[in-house]
Amino acid sequence: MAIHAHLHKIRELKTPTWITSSRKDMWLGLLERLNTQDRAFHRFLDDYATDDDITLARRDVRNIFAQDAATGVIATIFWSHARGMRVNALSLLVRDLPTLITLMSVADFRNDELNELLAQPGISVPTASKMLSACGKTYCGMPAAIIDDTIIQVIENSTFASDFPNIAELRNKSRSRPVPYYEAYLRDVTALCEKYDITSDMIDRYLAEYALGNTSQNAELQSA
Numbered sequence: 001m002a003i004h005a006h007l008h009k010i011r012e013l014k015t016p017t018w019i020t021s022s023r024k025d026m027w028l029g030l031l032e033r034l035n036t037q038d039r040a041f042h043r044f045l046d047d048y049a050t051d052d053d054i055t056l057a058r059r060d061v062r063n064i065f066a067q068d069a070a071t072g073v074i075a076t077i078f079w080s081h082a083r084g085m086r087v088n089a090l091s092l093l094v095r096d097l098p099t100l101i102t103l104m105s106v107a108d109f110r111n112d113e114l115n116e117l118l119a120q121p122g123i124s125v126p127t128a129s130k131m132l133s134a135c136g137k138t139y140c141g142m143p144a145a146i147i148d149d150t151i152i153q154v155i156e157n158s159t160f161a162s163d164f165p166n167i168a169e170l171r172n173k174s175r176s177r178p179v180p181y182y183e184a185y186l187r188d189v190t191a192l193c194e195k196y197d198i199t200s201d202m203i204d205r206y207l208a209e210y211a212l213g214n215t216s217q218n219a220e221l222q223s224a
Contacts, residue, residue: 002210003163003192003203010198010206017205018058018130018146020082024049030084034091041094044074054078058146058201061134065104072135073101080130081122089121096120104131108138114179125178133204142186143193145200150211155185164188 003010024045031041048054048064056079065072077093093100100120106113109132117128125147132144152174155164166184174181189200 002159003196003206006206006210007196007198009209010196010202017208018134019055020079021053021055022078022082022084024052024054026084027054027078030087030090031094033087034094036091036094038094038097040070040097041074041077044071044078048075058130058134062136065135069105070097070101073097073104076104076131076134079134080127085122092121104135104137106137108141109144110140111179114139118179125182129182133201139186140183142190143200145186145189146204146208147182147185148208151204151207154207154211155188163192 027041027045045054048056056075058079061072061075061079064075074097100117103113103116109117114128117123117131118125123131126149129144129147132139133146137144154160155167156171161168164185166187167181170177170181170184186200189203192198192203193200
């Protein structure tokens with residue numbers, strides 16, 4: 001079992017993995033194209049951007065959200081959309097920010113709340129998983145863990161088949177059944193947490209590092 005074999009690495013949380021960085025001027029350019037007087041996003045950039053970039057780790061977003069939910073929701077948007085987003089989608093998020101803040105006040109998301117979050121522009125299951133995790137939420141009582149395309153490739157690998165039995169039943173269905181797939185992933189993650197006394201943060205961090213490590217090894221082999 002891959003998870004069991006790497007527990008020592010999983011428990012080493014010295015360097016955060018979920019860090020994103022994007023250009024401050026890119027976001028300012030997008031915001032200036034909006035027809036709104038709301039300056040909340042501008043104020044966030046003024047407060048948290050360093051020089052020309054806005055760089056956030058998951059733990060940064062979680063701390064910001066714990067201090068102030070409204071600012072924390074804005075942080076999740078910047079953090080989970082490091083490459084920027086379409087102007088119309090950003091415009092709708094700015095317009096509906098009060099609704100989004102109210103939604104993110106829910107501690108334990110259920111299907112209805114998750115579907116409401118997914119109905120927001122530019123928010124897919126991977127993005128929603130990042131927002132839920134960064135804000136310290138649970139889904140149906142299970143601590144939210146991040147899932148994205150790189151993690152999906154890892155957990156569908158035969159190496160991890162015994163660690164993710166619920167995912168095995170939905171193999172190759174992450175696109176056609178995104179919410180059931182995410183639920184299955186969380187059930188597997190929760191079972192691993194209980195079995196090995198680790199956290200969901202540790203697991204998704206390890207899966208992301210595993211994927212990045214394999215990518216680097218493959219690149220080195222191709223170069224050779």
